[in-house]
Amino acid sequence: MSEYRVTDPYTGQVVKEFPTATDEQIRAAIERADAAYEPWCTTPMAERAAILGRAADAFASRSRELAEIIRTEMGKPLGQGIAEAEFSGEIVQYYVDNAEAFLADEVLEVRSGVDARIRKSAQGVILGIMPWNFPYYQVARFAFPNLMLGNTVLLKHAPQCPWSATAIAEILAEAGLPAGAYENIFATNEQIADIVIPDPRVRGVSLTGSERAGAAVAEVAGRHLKKVVLELGGSDPFVVLSADDMDAVVQAAVDTRLENSGQSCNASKRFIVLDELYDDFASRLGAAIAAVPVGEPGDEDALVGPLSSQAAAERLRQQTASAVAEGAEVLAGSLDDGGDARVAPALLGGVTEQMQAYREELFGPVGTVYRAKDVDDAVRIANGTPFGLGARVWCTDPELALAVADRLDAGMVSINGAGSEDVDMPFGGTKRSGFGRELGPHGMEEFMNKKLVVG
Template sequence: MNEYSVVNPSTGQTLAQYDTLTDVAVVEKIKTADAAYRAWRTIPVVERAAVLRRAAELHRERRDDLAAIIVREMGKPMEAALGEVDFAADITEFYADQAELINADQPLDILGEGSALIRRAPLGVLLGIMPWNFPYYQVARFAAPNLVLGNTILLKHAPQCPESAAAIEQIYLDAGAPEGAYVNLYVTNEQAADVIADPRVQGVSVTGSERAGSAVAELAGRHLKKVALELGGSDPFIVLSTEDLDATVTAAVDGRMDNNGQSCNAPKRFIVVDELYDAFVEKFAAVMQSCKMGDPFDPDTVLGPLSSLTAAERLEEQVNRAVAQGATLVVGGHRDGAFFEPTVLTGVSEHMDAYREEFFGPVGVVYRVADEDSAIRIANDTPFGLGSYLFTTDSDQADRVADRIEAGMVFVNCVLADSPELPFGGVKRSGTGREMGLLAADEFVNKKLIRVAPKPV
């Protein structure tokens, strides 16, 4: 069965197909990962770190080939694809650098005599279920901290990313990881459910849609497995004041157009105070419209195709429905195959579907507000709570508004500022848990208490 296929979204051409594993092969993969865990966890931390460091080096050595793979798989512009490979390498190297700190004992101050400490111990085999929009970055931020802790990884990638999935597994093998430490799984959703149920699997991490996250969380809960979820987002971009509106607009467009508009933590709702609104909309629409759309292998291309024809058709239906319900289409709105024009909507009200939907593509919705309180009300009036962006020249206002925004992350006067040391995650329907930063190493770990009584006199 060929559930895993490389279909170039620019042309619709099927370039490669990969067979789904048999049920017997899946069981063998779990067995191999479990056996590897028994040995991997006993390897000195410095040696586990060395494997990760070599994996980071291999990302960089194979940079061009790795980037070309994901341009073919999901239409990411080449420059963005190269940047993603670099980021995955940086994340992997970060956890190699932090390996000893992550695994260090934590002494506790106790009320009685004797001593106590927290020792971080791995849990065992973990399953990662990853999406198509960042084929390397998403995997790196899950796999790297857990491998350095001593866990082993089973990785189910998106069906449209089989080539990049295989490339990552090969990197870890070539980096010196033992067979079974990182295992690529070409499995169906039904087989993934069986993997979650297997008693040797101790936890599961999902990056994807609300529907996928909910289904996995329900299944993991039934089997008493730890779960981490990074789901959708409809991040606000709040503009309360600026000394350079052009620069603010550039930041807005850069954030919205990142990854062809298919980033869960991209700004999607632009909330602008009344005195800046008209100028912002005019400039924002003009810059959005000027973004070059075309062949993702062309280094000048800003906007490639969406990940699939189905994704583009879904976005087109959302935009058309928003306009039918009363929204104003300022620019864009047209689809050509899997390509979708940069689009700006205004006039969206809370009575429209678009008010609470996530537009997963190059569509920005701009809202006019009277003041700070109105901006916060709209920013928080969403089922999502992943990231947020705030532009203001008032440092006191920045601190005050950041405190009131219901999101896992707030970026003040900047976009595209993610970094390996910064934790990533959200609240509400955007998920649970954190990836990246040192917090990621606390998700799938046994924080074991060791209490020692004083020696008898």
């Protein structure tokens, strides 16, 4: 049985299989990507923009079809899948519209008075290793800034997402992207480590995934002196210091915890609340989370679907059962689920620093709530994790909110519900959440050659 297969998490049935690439096919894909690089990077910007602009349109016009694919691959509720496909098209269009400005020369003021400037250009073939939780969005934010820059792309998608991977490649081919500029490879981890990363024609690697995968890829890339961008896990804090509208704060907490069935690296997973607000917040949040049902296939408005697989669901059950066995309390919801991929939303309290759950990422619709005695204690709890992706702060005092945001060890902080994720905002973290940035102008700079030219 191929490693690349679509297993519907609603039914557990294998729907499609795609053959894993042979070593020869992997080498041929690298050869095609390398051969396509010079013609593509010298293609006029307007022509590159026209091609990728057609791809952006396709994500929007085919959004329902694309959503059905990932509903089958990883269980994403249909409405969220449509939104993901459409947002992916917006990302593509953002780089189409702004690439020329992003690639303009940067003139330097140097003390010698000579003309000195930074010329921005592509580097070559870039490998992307993508996850299953956002099958289109993650690819869009990696691949399309690199394609607009002039790099060519090797794309290894998650083994459970070969159908969506194929759909992206088809969109690009139909848009007129030259052969070889985007190569979809159904490679094994061993082939990536033994063949792709060591190849001198591959100039860099971007991975979105687990800590373990990131460490393994970075180790191989380091041995071969390849630049790496890593977007890894998160256990984002949601810090509540004060609120004028507690209902709005609770609704924001529900939305961020349960989006994508709780399977988002930058979802708020730990709710840290000042003592005087804790009881009210925890009671409201628990009731709201427990009231959210697990949706059924085809339910366009569902907030929560099944997890991506039965294995993912079982992993979450084990984590939560371990926390309860160590003394955590189920404040709302139920952990008594069946053996399939459905996991009901729940909220845990009483998690202490001695418990494994204090340091782990719960990747599913289970949140944890913490009582903080004061602002300093809230910051301590928020930073008491190996991760440092994003954070949210709720506070009616703007100066205090900004001061707390400055103290949080994270790559992104949102204050009072302000959105921190859009096409023009850089996305990335610190600590074990990885390094490097995607989206915004920074997303085009990671695999860019910034060449100093003095004349």
